[in-house]
Amino acid sequence: MSMPARLTGVIPPVCTPMTPDGDVDTHSLLRLVDHLTGAGVSGLFLLGSTSEVAFLTDRGRRTVVETVTAHLDGSVPVLAGAIDMTTPRVLDHARTALAGGADAVVATVPFYTRTHPAEIERHFRLLRERTGAPVLAYDLPDAVQTKLDPDLVLALAADGVLAGIKDSSGDQAALREIITAGISGFSVLTGSELLVDTALLMGADGVVPGLGNVDPHGYVRLTRLCAAGDWERARSEQERLLALFPMVDVGSAERMGRGSASIGAFKAALRLRGVIDHATTAEPQIPLSDEEVGRVAGYLKAAGLL
Amino acid sequence: MSMPARLTGVIPPVCTPMTPDGDVDTHSLLRLVDHLTGAGVSGLFLLGSTSEVAFLTDRGRRTVVETVTAHLDGSVPVLAGAIDMTTPRVLDHARTALAGGADAVVATVPFYTRTHPAEIERHFRLLRERTGAPVLAYDLPDAVQTKLDPDLVLALAADGVLAGIKDSSGDQAALREIITAGISGFSVLTGSELLVDTALLMGADGVVPGLGNVDPHGYVRLTRLCAAGDWERARSEQERLLALFPMVDVGSAERMGRGSASIGAFKAALRLRGVIDHATTAEPQIPLSDEEVGRVAGYLKAAGLL
Amino acid sequence: MSMPARLTGVIPPVCTPMTPDGDVDTHSLLRLVDHLTGAGVSGLFLLGSTSEVAFLTDRGRRTVVETVTAHLDGSVPVLAGAIDMTTPRVLDHARTALAGGADAVVATVPFYTRTHPAEIERHFRLLRERTGAPVLAYDLPDAVQTKLDPDLVLALAADGVLAGIKDSSGDQAALREIITAGISGFSVLTGSELLVDTALLMGADGVVPGLGNVDPHGYVRLTRLCAAGDWERARSEQERLLALFPMVDVGSAERMGRGSASIGAFKAALRLRGVIDHATTAEPQIPLSDEEVGRVAGYLKAAGLL
Amino acid sequence: MSMPARLTGVIPPVCTPMTPDGDVDTHSLLRLVDHLTGAGVSGLFLLGSTSEVAFLTDRGRRTVVETVTAHLDGSVPVLAGAIDMTTPRVLDHARTALAGGADAVVATVPFYTRTHPAEIERHFRLLRERTGAPVLAYDLPDAVQTKLDPDLVLALAADGVLAGIKDSSGDQAALREIITAGISGFSVLTGSELLVDTALLMGADGVVPGLGNVDPHGYVRLTRLCAAGDWERARSEQERLLALFPMVDVGSAERMGRGSASIGAFKAALRLRGVIDHATTAEPQIPLSDEEVGRVAGYLKAAGLL
Secondary structure, three states: OOOOOOOOOEOOOOOHHHOOOOOHHHHHHHOOOOOHHHHOOOOEEOOOOOOOOOOOOOOHHHHHHHHHHHHOOOOOOOOEEEOOHHHHHHHHHHHHHHOOOOEEEEEEOOOOOOOOOOHHHHHHHHHHHOOOOEEEEOOOOOHHOHHHHHHHHHHHHHOOOOEEEEEEOOHHHHHHHHHHHHOOOOEEEEEEOHHHHHHHHHHEEOOOOOHOOHHHHOOOOHHHHHHOOOHHHHHHHHHHHHHHHHHHOOOOOOOOOHHHHHHHHHHHHHHHOOOOOOOOOOOOOOOOOOOHHHHHHHHHHHOOOO | OOOOOOOOOOOEEOOOOEEOOOEEHHHHHHHHHHHHOOOOOOOOOEEEHOEEEEEEOHEEEEHHHHHHHHHOOOOOOEEEEEEOOOHHHHHHHHHHHHHHHOOOOEEEEOOOOOOOOOHHHHHHHHHHHHHHOEEEEEEEHHHOOOOOHHHHHHHHOOOOOEEEEEOOOOOOHHHHHHHOOOOOOOOOEEEOOOOOHHHHHHOOEEEEOOHHOOHHHHHHHHHHHHOOOHHHHHHHHHHHHHHHHHHHHHHOOOOHHHHHHHHHHHHHHHOOOOOOOOOOOOOOOOOOOOHHHHHHHHHHHHHOOO | OOOOOOEEEEEEEEOOEOOOOOOOOHHHHHHHHHHHHHHHOOOOOOOOOOOOOHHHHHHHHHHHHHHHHHHHHHOOOOOEEOOOOHHHHHHHHOOOOOOOOOOEEEEOOOOOOOOOOOHHHHHHHHHHHHHOOOOOEEEOHHOOOOOOHHHHHHHHHHOOOOOOOEEEEOOOHHHHHHHHOOOOOOOOOOOEEEEEEEEHHHHEEEOOHHHHHOOOHHHHHHOOOOHOOOHHHHHHHHHHHHHHHHHHOOOOOOOOOOOOHHHHHHHHHHOOOOOOOOOOOOOOOOOOOOHHHHHHHHHHOOOOOO | OOOOOOOEEEEOOOOOOEEOOEOOHHHHHHHHHHHHHHOOOOOOEEOOHOOOOOOOOHHHHHHHHHHHHHHHHOOOOEEEEEOOOOHHHHHHHHHHHHHOOEEEEOOOOOOOOOOOOOHHHHHHHHHHHHHOOOOOEOOHHHHHHHOOOEOOOOOOOOOOOOOEEEEEEOEEEHHHHHHOOOOOOEEEOOOOOOHHHHHHHHOOOOOOOOHOOOOOOHHHHHHHHHOOOOHHHHHHHHHHHHHHHHHHHHHOOOOOOOHHHHHHHHHHHHHOOOOOOOOOOOOOOOOHHHHHHHHHHHHHHHOOOO
């Protein structure tokens, strides 16, 4: 599928199921994809942070993209993260993803190295020039330490360098500045899964919710209620999802990082719901204990998902 | 060469010369290696931050290691950075570097992802187990946001998991805690190029100075004066190098990041000294202007290096 | 006035007008208070960050509270910031403010010192016990480096220790967690002046907008539209205020800090609108230039406020 | 006493003993002062972070200065912290301290508010102009979030605005830049109590060690060995103090902040050594448990101090 002029609705960041050995579990991956598309999502975001892109080898990344695009056959657009430290390395990932069938690439600002607005601008311009593909900026300061400047985003959008943004910065005021500029052909997607109704009230185009792996139907309902202007029922749906979200905190902060806990909870939930075969997460992440998995199950039951 | 029981002296993080197209300039790289070994350095650290490892593609990284190890033929030990976000990706780089002839690998804690001490420990243990090679920890919180805990370093050192540390944290008190523990077979290297005399007074084994690319003779003299206990003359030599260091700030902070400025200055100096052919830095870094290169030359002249 | 069970509507953080010598300009302060109450605000927040509380001497702080409470004579509730580093110092400020007629005090977590959740809890419990007055927590991590944990806030609210929160953290997901808990007798106020409609959609009680000094009528209209469930017109009003807000950035970032720029802009706007006599800000803040004040005037004209 | 042209030797940041009710325990304070001066310290720094200045009320601060200066009667110079958020408030503290007999004031950059180099410069210039007294800059980014720029420090030193600096930033390279500039009449003091020998090797003038409350004799010996150029024995003395320092970590990080733990340990040690009557720390700090105090005693015994 080629990219639509504007991405809307729910575009979940697809978890990457793994075998107990840590390889990509392609069977489970395709069941997950069907689970998502069957719920009515309007696109898929592969190789994002929720997909454990930071942990996947180059081979694993390629497998994910090729497996999914071959299966989908163009039914919904596929975005692929090209996540690495700087332009030359991001370009390598972007080319592989595009060759594998992705419709667009998603890239952060440079990280690990100390960067600068002029370098960030150059980075995105080079990505666009050298791939020729739609490029979305991924604003994720928790991971890359640099908040994307809304003014730079808007300048790059107006120049046709950026086709969109996935905003996971949590900075709703900056997001609003981007939304209200109303750049044509530029898609504004929020990654803040607990603020979907408010983002759509502000005018955001779509949502990329990690929790959407677990309850894609809920997020699809939520975006449709917003599109219909039914803000009261939208709020209720959002609050239902809000009550489900604390599953990401069941993993003990004394034993593991917040990444291990949240990815571990999503995968545990997907396994409990029968979507994937194993809840394995990549090294060096720490697995949830049985007791913690039991608490994930409790959240699912309370939400009527188990 | 196999690794010595303890690394000492000067082990510079070797700059990666590039052609104007951004490829590794292997001819210049070997001239730089000869420039360093000719000055009496006791090892080389390839693919560190000063080597622009964050910018090098996988192919470029392999070229650097293979070019240098083939040339050296074991005369000094070669350390290679295996710099990536998490264990599976670091392992891929480590295996390639070791296959290419490196004697040891240097790795940071996980980054991009939110990590935890238990995950950091697991990360280094897996690197050691799965490579079988000497692993040095690279403490670089400016790049990876997490300061290595000295207690964890010492535990991993005592267990034989870590063969050493390259400390670029700037935290001299934490460094001292590691040094004074005096773990046998564990090398403590400081990356703080302006604090070599004081690190060696504390008992550090060696130094990994970025500025050592530009003036390796100075750093070799400095470590020898320290080894001889001549702290007054060591201080004078260190102060001479301190006066040379501000070359890293000639690049305008309004136009570029501090990485562009410092790597740009080192490469400009190496070109001015006739060691390498081009001062090209990798994308998306911003090049020094002619006026700024002129100021680098001024520093070299003042130091008697041009 | 005694405190209402729940604070709602617009409770602006009142700027502190100063004479050219830096003393509190009580005449201008009372004109500003009349400007705000005349617009229909439902309370006043004195001695907040927008009030330059960090710059006011103890004498200046006392003057502000006593001047305003004597003038108002109980017509709207008066909240007063008791802003200092730790419990004993905050208690001194709180007692002075309450003696001066304030109805409630607003306090941050400890700062300057390295703090801990157990110390934060003890801090608020002691403030409540030793003043006997309503205490609101002021969540302002930009100033105090520590984000208030929503779980702690809710526990203190449920215990009757906290009467409310002024959330200026920008973290809308955490704010939503507090709101949806729905603690009785606990007021949730947002300080995010560009996200009022979305905060009220989520269920927040009221808003503490710095920009409300400049356009209190706009904020009162906005909260009334939200209360009426007219989210489309609320969004339009919010977007109008969004367009006014960039006045806080006219002060050159090369010459001054963001505090100087934002407070300077608010005071320049109030002087231009004839509400206060001088735009003086406290030392060591840098004043806006005439050209920058001219740009503030441009924003006011564009918004129909001049 | 008037200030010497250059401060040298050991100038401990004096702990503030408190009664169980949290008032300044003046009897214990004077015993502590005698303990310090008897050991040969060359000055006293009152109202620093180690003195719990952030917790002391205005009255408590005044009591500390007046009590100590009346007792000393000019035998050693007395520096007093004037610690508050901005210029007007710092000036109030500075005037009180000078009126109370302090010989110089020590001030940080503005905090709580977002600051800027131009404002920091203005801050120190105003402090100097309006007090007429010697002003030392206190570089403590952990508390105030802003690292003092060495170039600004040197410019203010050269202009006679600053009489010295107390560097607790931990940034030894920046400290070295200031030291090597060699500004006449400007005293460079390090607050890094584990890096005294190396700081003095670099050329620092003196040291302000929190641990010097517990073992002033050790620090006096250490600085004398350095002054004599006996770097080997200096290192041994420093390593002995290094082994004593972990007492600051006996307080459980699960129960308390690092401030509570370190101040609590110093006060427990002083009480165990019979210098002060109570180990009380100010609210809302968490006290050490009996078991933790027992571990402090263990460190003292191991060091021959009990």
